[in-house]
Amino acid sequence: MTATKGTRVLAPGTLDGLSALVTGAGSGIGRAVTVRLAELGAHVTGIGRHEDTLAATGELVDSGAYDYHVCDVRDLDAVSAVVADTGRRHGLGLLVNNAGGQFFARADDISPGGWRSVLDLNLTSVFHITKAAHPFLAASRGAVVNISLSGVERGGMGMAHSIAARAGVLGLTRTLALEWAAEGIRLNCLGPGTVLTHALSDEASEHVLGNLVDRATPMRTPTPPEDVAELVAFLASPAGALMTGQLLQIDGGAHLGPGLHMLPEAYR
Numbered sequence: 001m002t003a004t005k006g007t008r009v010l011a012p013g014t015l016d017g018l019s020a021l022v023t024g025a026g027s028g029i030g031r032a033v034t035v036r037l038a039e040l041g042a043h044v045t046g047i048g049r050h051e052d053t054l055a056a057t058g059e060l061v062d063s064g065a066y067d068y069h070v071c072d073v074r075d076l077d078a079v080s081a082v083v084a085d086t087g088r089r090h091g092l093g094l095l096v097n098n099a100g101g102q103f104f105a106r107a108d109d110i111s112p113g114g115w116r117s118v119l120d121l122n123l124t125s126v127f128h129i130t131k132a133a134h135p136f137l138a139a140s141r142g143a144v145v146n147i148s149l150s151g152v153e154r155g156g157m158g159m160a161h162s163i164a165a166r167a168g169v170l171g172l173t174r175t176l177a178l179e180w181a182a183e184g185i186r187l188n189c190l191g192p193g194t195v196l197t198h199a200l201s202d203e204a205s206e207h208v209l210g211n212l213v214d215r216a217t218p219m220r221t222p223t224p225p226e227d228v229a230e231l232v233a234f235l236a237s238p239a240g241a242l243m244t245g246q247l248l249q250i251d252g253g254a255h256l257g258p259g260l261h262m263l264p265e266a267y268r
């Protein structure tokens with residue numbers, strides 16, 4: 001495995017005056033996105049369930065550039081209220097739907113409750129948050145970035161619920177890109193490959209590093225969260241003004257390889 005370091009290319013001040021809302025801002029990709037948006041001049045409001053991690057993200061950015069709300073994105077009334085509060089106080093030029101996750105299991109082992117839980121987190125919450133953000137995004141001619149998965153269009157073993165949810169998000173993204181285009185609102189999906197955040201640390205490293213990175217990623221490198229953050233910032237910047245309805249893979253070519261599967265036997 002070769003690891004690349006995150007790369008910063010956008011100029012300081014690129015996002016001056018932007019107000020952004022980032023779900024899952026307390027860790028991993030969401031934290032990297034929050035830090036980079038703030039560095040580029042944005043004000044960021046973070047959402048997550050754990051106050052300690054959300055507060056720790058705040059220690060990485062200039063004071064005044066960040067605030068947060070403790071909220072479960074599956075609590076649709078509560079999260080809609082957070083979106084409205086943020087929009088009223090700061091305006092809203094960028095929504096990053098990043099909070100997400102799943103357990104890894106073959107489809108036969110996913111119960112109705114397990115299915116509902118993952119769909120609620122990765123699809124239903126995205127619909128409601130984005131809808132709540134609509135009036136504020138219309139006022140700012142703003143943008144939405146939905147964090148998806150590399151390979152969402154091809155399937156991934158052990159992730160039937162999550163892949164179905166992210167495929168739903170892709171359909172939602174493209175539909176709203178059409179419905180809201182006249183208001184100047186743009187929506188895109190990013191598909192990271194294997195990102196070595198703590199969320200994957202419970203998985204056997206032999207599988208994550210040996211199979212997902214070395215065997216299933218043509219460039220044999222994980223995706224740095226900072227690279228995902230730079231692409232989010234690009235899409236929010238004037239340079240992304242004509243990009244909408246896209247799924248951008250940022251995965252070292254993993255979508256072209258044998259697939260990212262969460263069942264190790266897929267690689268035997």
Ligand SMILES: CCCCCCCCC/C=C/C(=O)SCCNC(=O)CCNC(=O)[C@H](O)C(C)(C)COP(=O)(O)OP(=O)(O)OC[C@H]1O[C@@H](n2cnc3c(N)ncnc32)[C@H](O)[C@@H]1OP(=O)(O)O
Nearest residue numbers: 100101102103105111113114117149150151155156199260
């Ligand atoms: C192409 C590919 C690209 C692949 C791209 C490259 C690799 C990608 C790797 C992706 C990495 C990430 O996304 S990392 C990101 C994020 N972090 C995570 O995913 C960890 C967080 N995960 C979670 O919190 C949970 O999985 C999740 C279900 C979403 C949380 O929901 P809840 O808190 O509601 O969970 P619970 O109440 O405990 O359980 C709800 C139901 O789910 C069932 N359930 C929970 N865990 C279960 C398990 N291991 N096996 C079976 N069933 C399970 C329970 O039995 C319940 O069902 P009933 O008993 O029937 O009611």
Ligand SMILES: NC(=O)C1=CN([C@@H]2O[C@H](COP(=O)(O)OP(=O)(O)OC[C@H]3O[C@@H](n4cnc5c(N)ncnc54)[C@H](OP(=O)(O)O)[C@@H]3O)[C@@H](O)[C@H]2O)C=CC1
Nearest residue numbers: 024026027028029048049050072073099100194195197199
């Ligand atoms: N790591 C990887 O390899 C890849 C990850 N992704 C996706 O990127 C996104 C970020 O993942 P990553 O940074 O790796 O993992 P993390 O687990 O670090 O991030 C997930 C974040 O979402 C928040 N979150 C989870 N559930 C909820 C909820 N119900 N309400 C509010 N916030 C919630 C968590 O905060 P808290 O627990 O405090 O609520 C956490 O900050 C996810 O959608 C993931 O599926 C995509 C491709 C690959």
